[in-house]
Amino acid sequence: MYSKVKILKETQPQLLKKKNLTLLLKYITGLILLGLLLIFLLFLLVYSDVFGKLPNKENLTAIINEEASLIYSSDTIIVGKIFAENRTNVKLEQIPKHLKEALIATEDKRFYTHNGYDGQSYARVFFRSILMRDASGGGGSTITQQLIKNLYGRQYHGFLSMPINKIKELIIASRMETLYSKDEILLLYLNSVPFGENNFGVESAANRFFNKSVNELKVEESAVLVGMLKANTFYNPRINPKNAKKRRNTVLQLMNNEAYLGNQTTDSLQKLPITLYYKNLDTNTSAGYFSYQIKKKTTEIIKTINETTNSNYNLETDGLKIYTTLNYGIQKMAEKAAKEQLVIKQKQLDKELQSNILKNRWLKDQEFTAKDKQERSLKLFDWDSTKTITGNTIDSLWHYSKMLNTSVLITNPKNGAIISWVGGNNFTTLPFDMVLSHRQIASAFKPFLYATALEKGISPCDYFENEEKTYKEYENWKPENADHSSTPDKKVALWYALIQSMNIPSVNLYFKLEKEWLTKSCEKLKFPEIIDNAPSIALGTLDLSLFETTRAYGAFANDGEMNDLYMVSKITDKEGNIIYESKESKTEKVFTKESSQTVTAILQQAVEQGTSSKIRSTFKIKSPLASKTGTAQNYTNAWFMAYTPNIVLGTWVGTSKNTIHFNSGNGSGSSLALPIIANILKEIEKDPKLKEQYLTSFNIPEEISSSIKCTAYREKGIKGFFNRLFKKKKE
CATH class of the missing domain: 1.20.5 (Single alpha-helices involved in coiled-coils or other helix-helix interfaces)
Incomplete structure (x- = not known):
């Protein structure tokens, strides 16, 4: 019991x-x-479709990835992109085998056997990731499902968001697998997957990080890009190189696990460093200002095409190809020359500004708040590098206020094609385009005054007073020559006054002309309207842009005929069909051929013995050239213009505002602006093809050349009269 x-x-x-x-x-x-x-x-x-309409068969078969439009230079270099999403699509045959293998081994090793969803992966996620809380269990999405997420995104449905979106992707992936082959799905995925930095598709990523097309990728480079798909910022090889290398080696090992790579190959590739050739066209392009102008211009062109042909082209999504007039080689020369000159000149200006007088005067003109005076870490663009300093808003504003800026514009006067466009120091930091900025043109205006005089019968050997005079009717205005010299007992020949850029004879020439003559010339040259036609205009007080000035100098280079400037040669769709092609512009007759050739002959002498002589003596430029300097009052703006029959080169240098400037000859056109053009010309001379194309000789008739062969000065009064009389008898 x-x-x-x-x-x-x-x-x-x-x-x-x-x-x-x-x-x-x-x-x-x-x-x-x-x-x-x-x-x-x-x-x-x-x-x-209770939680949103799912794409049907028709929707899925019509999938076309958005694709960036590409901007090409005339020498077939991609210089920019226009996009909603930075994507460049590639064809299946362009995808290297090792890239496909890296993707499949890493993201979906049963890709070729499942029907869009992977039951084994779901089971692994359920037991390892959910029940066992193993973070290394991985995700359950196939490449097809990831493609669906890339194409359609995910919607918010409260706490049910994840299961609803996963079910959507499963259903759509199953539908897609019945419509596309596995390789087509792989291609759609590789053309749409995000790589960070507003960069979509493997072709854009290959170009961004390795500066090459996808078909040129090496195995280890493909592994880097595939590795980024897990977390494109954390594994970004530029930002986090250590993380990227570790992840790359993981991808290589996964390829080894699937027998895509042998053990020896895997080991050797894993030991390699990651070598980047980073190229971000959004921020580092050498033609950022130009590309921005191209976007504005092509937007107008596409709008017109759509309106007139009932088309629906989209510049940001249709993968158009925009062929431009820009010569990439010369563009690089221009940027290099500008940078090298401004690095030197900025140090000189900073030395002049060491006195606190100008800075204190500048501070008085500003209005600052207490917040502006709070110190913090600041990233500032400088010519040597982008530097980080501890300072406040005032320090930042002073830094940029005293910074020298430059713009360079190079054109073909025969047709108006823009060869190079440098709009400023750095497009990302300082996007305001100085090519279009209006600044006092200074003495670079004088050739237009003199050309107008020649048109009205004044000879290059006519003589003008070179004696200082006060004009009471113009508020006691007293013009002076730049070197403060004058010759009360001598008159100066018109041609010599121009090559030496004399102010006093230029003013006297102005008074000899009818005011409307000069106004009419300016209208033909498409300059801004002259509101106050005061005599100071003869010295270049008119505000002009480098764009307007370079276009106008093209008239001298082209025998009096001025072309409108253009930058787009043609536009094609993604298949290469031409949808736009520039037409030959109608030239505008500004000056007669004789007047233009006479001005050119005079400006050639400016190179040999005038204000532009440094081009020969210092920089040893040997090519035929006509040129003109320009220095605004107080050295606030420096200009230099040069041309041959086939090229016009113009540059402007100055600070963002006229209140800060050089107080010495370091700020003159010949010292500040001329070296930029001189160094560009030096590089063009080194290139036989460019030299032959652009640095061509002038074809000035002998009678034109002879018309400026008279003495520079002529004595006034009886002495001068007898000297001329006996000289004639002797002859």
Whole structure:
């Protein structure tokens, strides 16, 4: 009896435990069945479009990835992109085998065997990632499902967002697998996957990080890009090189696991450093200002095409190809010359500004708040590098206020094609385009005054007073020559006054002309309207842009005919069909051929013995050249213009505002601006093809050349009269 009771007492807890376990199993089973039922119901609701309409067969077969439009230079270099998403699509045959293998080994090793979703992956996620809380369990999405996410994104549905979006992707992926081959899905994926930095598609990524097309990628480079897909910022090889290398080696090992790579190859590739050739056209392009202008211009062109042909081209998404007039080689020369000159000149200006007088005067003209005076870490663009300093808003404003800026514009006067466009120091930091900025033109205006005089019958050997005079009717205005010299006892020949850029004879020439003559010339040259035609205009007080000035000098280079400037040669669709082609512009007759050739002959002498002589003496430029300097009052703006029959080169240098400037000859056109053009010309001379194309000789008739062969000065009065009389008799 005792033993029975004892056995009963011992078995009751076991029976109870077994009963509880059975109840628990029934409870868990019920929950699982309920969960499966809820998932099934949720699946039916998603399938029935309750949570948003799913793409049907027609939608899926019409998938076309958005593609960036590319901007090409005339020498077929990509200099910019226009995009909503920075994407350049490639064809299947351009995808290297090792890139496909890296992607499949890393993201979806059963890609070629499943139907858009992978049951084994879902089971792994459920047991390892969810039940066992193993973070290394991985995700359950196939490449097809990831493609769906890239194409359609994910919507917010509250706490049900994740299951609803996963079910959507599963359904759409299944539909897609019936419409596309595996390789087509792979291609769609590689053309749409994001790589960070507003960069979409493997072709854009290959260009960004390795400066090459996808078909040129090496195995280890493909592994870097595939590795970025897990977290494109954390594994960005530029930002986080250590993370990127570790992830790359993981991808290489996964390729080895799937027998895509042998052990020896894997080991050797894993030891290699990551070598980048980073090229971001958004921020580091050597033609950022030009590309921005191209975007503005092509937007207008595409709008016109769509309106007139009932088309629907989209500049940001249709992968158009924009062929421009820019010569990339000369563009690089221009940027290099500008940078080298301004690095030197900025140091000189900073030295002049060491005195606090100008800075204190500048501070008085500003209005600052208490917040502006708070110190913080600042990133400032400088010519040597982008530097980080500890300072406040005032320091930042002073830094940029005293910074020298430059713009360079180079054109072909025969047709108006823009060869090079440097709009400023750095497009990302300082996007305001100085090519279009209006600044006092200074003496660079004088050739237009002199050309107008020649048009009205004044000879280059006519003589003008070179004696200082006060003009009471113009508020006691007293013009002076730049070197403060004058010759009260001598007059100066018109040609010599121009090559030496004399102010006093230029003013006297102005008074000899009818005011409307000069106004009419300016209208033909498409200069801004002259509101106050005061005599100071003869010295270049008119505000002109480098764009307007360079275009106008093209008239001298082209025998009096001025072309409108243009930058777009043609536009094609992604298949190469031409949808736009520039037409030959109608030239504007500004000056007669004789007047233009006479001005050119004079400006050639400016190179040999005038204000531009440094081009020969210092920089040893040997090519035929006509040129003119320009220095605004107080050295606020420096200009230099030069040309041959086939090229016009113009540059402007100055600070953002006229209040800060050189106080010495370091700020003159010949010292500040001329070296930029001189160094560009030096590089062009080194290139036989460019030299032959652009640095061509002038074809000035002998009678024109002879028309400026008279003495520079002529004595006034009786002495001068007899000297001329006896000289004639002697001749």
